[in-house]
Amino acid sequence: MGAPLQTPLAFNNLLSYTPPMSDTATLKAVTKSAQPAGLTLEWSDGFTGTLPFGLLRRECPCALCKGERLPMEAPNPMQLPSFKSLPPYAEEAQDLFKVGNYALGLRWRDGHDTGIYTFDYLRQLVTNSVGA
Numbered sequence: 734m735g736a737p738l739q740t741p742l743a744f745n746n747l748l749s750y751t752p753p754m755s756d757t758a759t760l761k762a763v764t765k766s767a768q769p770a771g772l773t774l775e776w777s778d779g780f781t782g783t784l785p786f787g788l789l790r791r792e793c794p795c796a797l798c799k800g801e802r803l804p805m806e807a808p809n810p811m812q813l814p815s816f817k818s819l820p821p822y823a824e825e826a827q828d829l830f831k832v833g834n835y836a837l838g839l840r841w842r843d844g845h846d847t848g849i850y851t852f853d854y855l856r857q858l859v860t861n862s863v864g865a
Contacts, residue, residue: 758780762775771786792858826840826842
């Protein structure tokens with residue numbers, strides 16, 4: 734058995750951690766949109782965009798949807814795959830919840846709810862969908 738720690742572990746830095754956000758903006762408001770069915774996100778710099786629920790589900794950042802299915806022998810193992818064959822009802826959001834002070838979570842009709850959509854990731858998705 735090893736000797737006990739002589740000094741306690743310091744968690745003070747973790748308690749004061751502020752998640753990184755966009756250099757210029759923070760997420761200000763989230764509302765459900767009807768057309769397209771999804772989330773409308775508004776940032777403090779006035780930028781607003783809507784993400785359809787289907788896109789949010791296909792881009793779910795959880796390990797099951799992205800990381801655990803990543804074959805390391807793929808041509809580009811650092812490019813994360815996404816599911817291509819979800820049943821239509823899997824894209825129906827049933828609940829939206831806050832994750833800490835840095836992210837949102839969605840509970841889908843098929844019960845999936847492990848995706849943590851950071852505010853930075855949501856901004857990136859909106860920016861990419863607007864620019865597409």
